[in-house]
Amino acid sequence: MRCALVGFQRQSSVAFFQRTYAAVMRPDSFASDSHTFSPPPPEPVVTSEERLRILLESVQDYAIYLLDTDGCIISWNSGAEKIKGYAAQEVLGQHxxxxxxxxxxxxxxxxxxxxxxxxxxxVExxxxxxxxxxxxxxxxxxxxxxxxxxxDGRRLRGFAKVTRDMTERKRLRELEAAxxxxxxxxxxLAHELxxxxxxxxxxxxxxxLEPLVSPTLRQCRDxxxxxxxxxxxxxxxLLDAGRVTTRKVALRLEPVELSDIVVRAIEMIRPHVVSRQQAxxxxxPQTGIVVNGDGTRLVQVVQGLLNNASKFSEHGGRIGIEIDKVGTFARxxxxxxxxGIDAVAIDSIFDLFVQADNRFERKESGLGIGLTLCRWLVEMHGGSVEASSEGLGRGATFTVRLPLFAVQDAANDEGMTGQTRERNDLGTLAVLVVDDNCDSADSMAMLLRMKGxxxxxxxxxxxxxxxxERAERIDVALIDIxxxxxxxxxxLRQLxxxxxxxxxxxxxxxxFGQESDVARSLGEGFDQHLTKPVQLQLLDTLLARAEERRRQS
Structure with missing residues (x-):
């Protein structure tokens, strides 16, 4: 009894025996009148060329085809049909x-x-x-x-051409560049403004600083x-939007008490709320809630949410702010x-430059950046923020969740109290103001002179x-960049x-007030970086520093 297996290659004797035994035991392999059996169907021999063809046909993301020496198409894979849209019979023989x-x-x-x-x-x-x-x-x-x-040596037979659709990648590169x-x-723009x-x-x-001002001028001044x-x-x-999207915002994390954050935020938003007669x-809670965060940025978040609530509430409206714990998060x-907020706008209200449609009619619609900054800053702290509303005209609630700090109590920094020195403690300083913008230089000089x-x-x-060169002593130099x-x-170097x-x-x-600008100013030798328009508190701090340095010398 013999069994021939066509195409049998490098199979063990055990495998051969198993296949032969299986063939013998199949009932349908016996002839009813001769007690003989038919061999199993032969296995086809797969050539290396056939394997390559199968491989190329299975590739869907690349158009792979061959050209003759004149550039005419002589092969076409399924990837080429998918990317270019042509069937093989439509392109074979074409240039x-x-x-x-x-x-x-x-x-x-x-x-x-x-x-x-x-x-x-x-060539690529x-x-x-x-x-x-x-x-x-x-x-x-x-x-x-x-x-x-x-x-006759190496002879050019044609060309292999591989094409990949990079449209989506090009779009992403253009978006990054944009x-x-x-x-x-x-x-x-921020600098020019x-x-x-x-x-x-x-x-x-x-x-x-003028003591005698008429009521009309006071009203205009305010x-x-x-x-x-x-x-x-x-x-x-605008600047913060650019900083966050380019990841130039570095958080200075430390244990912070959320009630302190709320108090500071309310203090900053108070003038706006009072002007609208809102409460x-x-x-x-009586016990403190501590998170690991950047105090300045968290104040910015809460202030932004309060400002948003005030802007989109009527005069005499009520705003509520509540902090508590939910599991391992502060809320x-x-x-x-x-x-209120329309239901269709809830999902997009935190997107950059996007606002709910009904709010475009408000007088203080803004740029649509504030809520986006809130979300980005909260997410940088490992938290989340969401909005909810029962519909138009029914108010809105914004909820921020931040991970709790892994300590029971946070020590109060008593050293921060009473550090600001009053202007009356300062002596007369010699100040040099350097600025090619005449209005900016003259107005700063006028302010400094009124300070004595x-x-x-x-x-x-x-x-x-x-x-x-003509001065005997100069205590402070304010220099435009x-x-x-x-x-x-x-x-600076020359002075x-x-x-x-x-x-x-x-x-x-x-x-220019980005963190990289501040770092460069300090690295070049400046003692302080003041961003226009200069805040009076920062200016007074600089003057106090100069006074202390003069006393020590």
Missing amino acids: FSMFYPPDDVAKGTPEAELATAARTGR DEGWRVRKDGTMFWANVVITAVYASGD SQHMNEFLAT RNPLAPVSNALSVMM MIDRQISHLTRLVDD IEVHV VRVSDDGC HRVQVAYSGAQALDAA AMPGADGFAV KRTKALSGACFAAMTG
């Missing part, structure tokens, strides 16, 4: 230039690529290609020369103050009885050096070599 845009064909790009591949062995390119339906896609193309060896350009634009804001803010501070504060917040929001109801809830200091103004680096000719860093400023405090005074 591969059919996939190129007309402009590239007119320039001879297909022939040039084949010539380069034949000369160097390989990215560009637009055309599908059967006429649509364009961005392709990564690799053309490799195929050679055969013979008696995001980078947007952030650069926002930084420049801060420059005119600085002299207006300085002039307003001067008006605040109105300007509110609008300047609003403009400054908008500029800061804030605060509910905090902050800000609620209002305002215009002696001020010299220079509108360029050259004028600053001349003033330094972006000046024509010599920038603020060059002016530090003069005798009059040997013990001076130097402050960069600029519209």
Whole structure:
């Protein structure tokens, strides 16, 4: 009894026996009249060429096909059909230039690529290609020369062409580039907006120091103050949006008491709430709730939610803020009885530059950045924020959850109390203001003079050096960074070599206020970085520092 197995290769005797035994024991293999059995069907021999064909056909993400030496298509895989839209019978024998845009064909790009591949062995390119339906896609193309060896040496047999659809990747690259350009634009825009804001803010501070002001002028002054504060917040929001999207915001984490965060946020939002005759109801537990967070950024979050509640509530409305614990999380809830949120807008209300449709009619609609910043900052702390509303006209509630800090109590930092020195404790200082913006320089000088200091103004680096050479002593130098000719860093280096400023405090005074800008200013040798419009508290801190340095010398 014999059994022939066609194509049997490198199988063990055990496997051969098992297959033979199985064939013998199959009832249907016996002939009814001869007691003989039929052998199993032979296994086909799979050649290496067939394996390669199967492999290429299984690839769906790449168009892989062969060209002859003239560039005509001689093979076509399923990936090519999927990407380009042509069946094999539609393209075999056609020149591969059919996939190129007309402009590239007119320039001879297909022939040039084949010539380069034949000369160097390989060519890679990215560009637009055309599908059967006429649509364009961005392709990564690799053309490799195929050679055969013979008696007459290596001979070009054709080309292997591999194409990949990179449209989505190109779109993502363009989005990243656009995001980078947007952030650069926002930084420049903020700087350009801060420059005119600085002299207006300085002039307003001067008006605040005037003791005898008529009721009409006081009303106008307070109105300007509110609008300047609003403009400054908008500029800061633009900058923060750019910082967060480029991950330039570094959190300074430490144990913070949430009730302190709430108190600071309410204090900052109080003028806006009072002007709208609104009331804030605060509910905090008797025991402290501590989280590991950046106090400044958490105040920004709570202030943003309170500001949002105030803006979208009517005059005389009520705002509630409550903090408590839920499991391992601290919870902050800000609620209002305002215009509410449509259900279709809940999911998108935290998106950048997006607001609920019904809120576009509000007078203080803003830029649609505040809630986005809140979400980003909360998520950077490992928390979450969500909005809920029962519908239009029924108010809204925003809930923030933050991980609890893994300690029972947080020590109070008593050292922070009473550190701010009053202006009356300061002596008269000699101050040099360097700024090519005349209004900004003059208004700062006016403010400093009303504080009792002696001020010299220079509108360029050259004028600053001349003033330094003529002065006996200068205690403080406020230097603008972006000046024509010599920038603020060059002016700083030159002023530090003069005798009059040997013990001076130097402050960069600029519209650029990102963390990288502050780091560069301090790295270049400035003692402090002041972002325009300069906050009076920071200015007083600098003056107090200069006074202390002068006393020690």
